[in-house]
Amino acid sequence: MKMQNGFAIIAGLIIFIGMITAPFAVGTMTKEYKQPELKMPVGEKECIESKEFMRTEHMQLLNDWRDWALRDGKRVYTNHAGKEFVISLQNTCMKCHNNKADFCDKCHTDAGVSPYCWDCHIQPEGLK
Amino acid sequence: MKNNRRTFIKLAGIAAAGLAVAPKAMASGSAAPVKTNPEAVHAEHWAMVIDTTKLHTEEEIAELAGICHSIHNVPNIEGKKEVKWLWADEYGHTFPEQENPHLSEEVHHRSFPLLCNHCENPPCVRVCPTKATYKRPDGIVAMDYHRCIGCRYCMAGCPYGSRSFNWGEPRLHMDLAKLNPEFPTRMRGVVEKCNFCVERLAVGKMPACVEASHGAIVFGDLSDPDSDVRKVLREKFTIRRKPTAGTEPSVYYII
Ligand code: SF4
Ligand code: SF4
Ligand code: SF4
Numbered sequence: 001m002k003m004q005n006g007f008a009i010i011a012g013l014i015i016f017i018g019m020i021t022a023p024f025a026v027g028t029m030t031k032e033y034k035q036p037e038l039k040m041p042v043g044e045k046e047c048i049e050s051k052e053f054m055r056t057e058h059m060q061l062l063n064d065w066r067d068w069a070l071r072d073g074k075r076v077y078t079n080h081a082g083k084e085f086v087i088s089l090q091n092t093c094m095k096c097h098n099n100k101a102d103f104c105d106k107c108h109t110d111a112g113v114s115p116y117c118w119d120c121h122i123q124p125e126g127l128k
Numbered sequence: 129m130k131n132n133r134r135t136f137i138k139l140a141g142i143a144a145a146g147l148a149v150a151p152k153a154m155a156s157g158s159a160a161p162v163k164t165n166p167e168a169v170h171a172e173h174w175a176m177v178i179d180t181t182k183l184h185t186e187e188e189i190a191e192l193a194g195i196c197h198s199i200h201n202v203p204n205i206e207g208k209k210e211v212k213w214l215w216a217d218e219y220g221h222t223f224p225e226q227e228n229p230h231l232s233e234e235v236h237h238r239s240f241p242l243l244c245n246h247c248e249n250p251p252c253v254r255v256c257p258t259k260a261t262y263k264r265p266d267g268i269v270a271m272d273y274h275r276c277i278g279c280r281y282c283m284a285g286c287p288y289g290s291r292s293f294n295w296g297e298p299r300l301h302m303d304l305a306k307l308n309p310e311f312p313t314r315m316r317g318v319v320e321k322c323n324f325c326v327e328r329l330a331v332g333k334m335p336a337c338v339e340a341s342h343g344a345i346v347f348g349d350l351s352d353p354d355s356d357v358r359k360v361l362r363e364k365f366t367i368r369r370k371p372t373a374g375t376e377p378s379v380y381y382i383i
Contacts (some may be wrong), residue, residue, distance in 0.1 A: 003263075019142050022139045023139040023142075026139055032298075052340070066274060068162045070270065070272050071262070071264075071272065072162070073164060073168075073264060073266075073326070073330065074162040074163055074164050075162075075164065075165050075168070075330050076162060076163050076164065076165050076166075077161075077162050077178065078161045078162070078163070086165070087162070090311075090312060091310055101213055108367050112137065116315070119315040120156070120273060120312040120313050120314060120315050121312045122307060122312060122313065124309075126304070126307075126309070127299060127304045128306065
C-alpha cells in the first residue's frame with residue numbers, strides 16, 4: 001500500500017523527534033554542569049535545617065515562614081533538632097548569610113531564576 | 129556554550145512545546161512546630177485612644193509620622209502619589225458626620241492624627257480578592273504584601289483614606305542611607321498602610337507612635353475591662369470616625 005503524503009509525515013516526525021531530543025543532544029555536546037561555589041557564613045556551621053533540606057526546600061520553607069509570621073503571628077521556629085530561631089528572612093537568614101551576592105545570587109543566577117524577595121526585603125549589603 | 133543548565137531549560141521548553149504537557153511535582157511542606165515569641169504582647173482586641181486635647185498640632189503629629197515612616201521605610205512622596213501611614217487633617221475631614229456650625233473654635237482648628245482604624249468590621253478585608261488584607265484574631269487589620277496584586281479595591285472600600293498605593297518604585301523616594309534594615313520596603317504596585325506596629329508587638333514593644341506620644345496615645349486591650357484603654361474610655365468622652373459607615377473603628381478620639 002502506498003503512503004499518502006509520505007514525505008510530509010516522515011519530515012514532520014523527524015522534526016518532532018528532533019525537538020523532543022534536542023535537550024539531550026545539546027546537553028551531551030556541551031560540558032558538564034558544575035555547582036556554583038557559594039561563600040558560606042564564617043563561624044556558622046549549621047543552617048536552620050540540614051544542608052540537603054535547605055538546598056531543595058528553602059523556597060517552601062520561606063513560604064511557610066511568611067504565613068506563620070504574618071498570618072498566625074507565630075514568629076519562633078523550632079527546627080528538627082529542637083533549636084529555636086526567630087522567623088525572619090531579613091533578620092535571621094541574612095544575619096548569617098550576610099552577603100546576598102556571594103550566597104543567594106550565585107545559585108539564582110546560575111539557575112536563571114530571579115526571586116522578587118529583594119524588591120522589598122533589604123539585603124545585608126544595603127541598597128545601592 | 130555557556131551556562132549549560134539555562135540552555136538545557138530553554139531546549140526543554142522546545143521539547144515541552146512538542147509534548148504540551150508539563151508534569152508538576154509539588155513538594156509538601158514540613159510540619160515543624162512554630163510558636164509565638166515569648167516576649168510578645170497579646171490582646172484579644174488591640175485598640176488605641178488618642179487624646180486630642182494633648183496632641184493636636186501639625187508639628188507634633190508630623191513628628192510622630194516621621195518616626196512611624198522612618199522605622200517602616202515608608203517612601204516620602206509629595207503630591208497626589210503620597211504614601212502615608214500616619215498623617216494629620218482638620219476636624220471637618222476627620223469627623224464629617226459630627227460637625228456642627230457652632231463647634232468650639234479651638235476644636236475646629238485642631239489637627240487630628242489619623243491612621244488606619246483597624247476596624248472591627250473592615251470593608252477593606254471584605255473586598256480584598258486575594259486576602260492580602262486580613263483581620264488577625266487580635267483585631268489588627270494586617271497586610272501581606274506578598275499577596276497584594278495592587279487592584280486597589282481596599283482603597284475604594286476604606287471610608288477613611290487610610291491606604292496608599294505605591295504608584296512608582298518606593299525606593300526612589302527614600303534616603304537609602306537611612307533605611308531601617310530590620311524592616312522591608314514595599315514595591316511598586318502594592319498598597320500599604322499602618323500595621324499597628326505588629327512587628328513591635330511581636331517583640332514586646334508598644335507601637336512607635338504610642339511610645340513617642342508622651343502619654344497622649346493609649347494603646348491596649350479593648351476586651352479587658354482593667355486595661356488602660358478601657359480606663360480612659362470610661363473616664364473621657366470619645367468619638368470615632370464616620371460611625372455611619374458601620375466599620376467600628378478601634379481608634380478612639382478624646383475631644
Ligand atoms: S481604616 Fe480603612 S484600611 Fe483600616 S481597617 Fe478600616 S477600612 Fe480597613
Ligand atoms: S490592592 Fe492588594 S490589599 Fe488591596 S484589595 Fe487589592 S490585593 Fe487586596
Ligand atoms: S501604630 Fe505603628 S504603624 Fe501605625 S501609625 Fe503608629 S507607629 Fe505607625
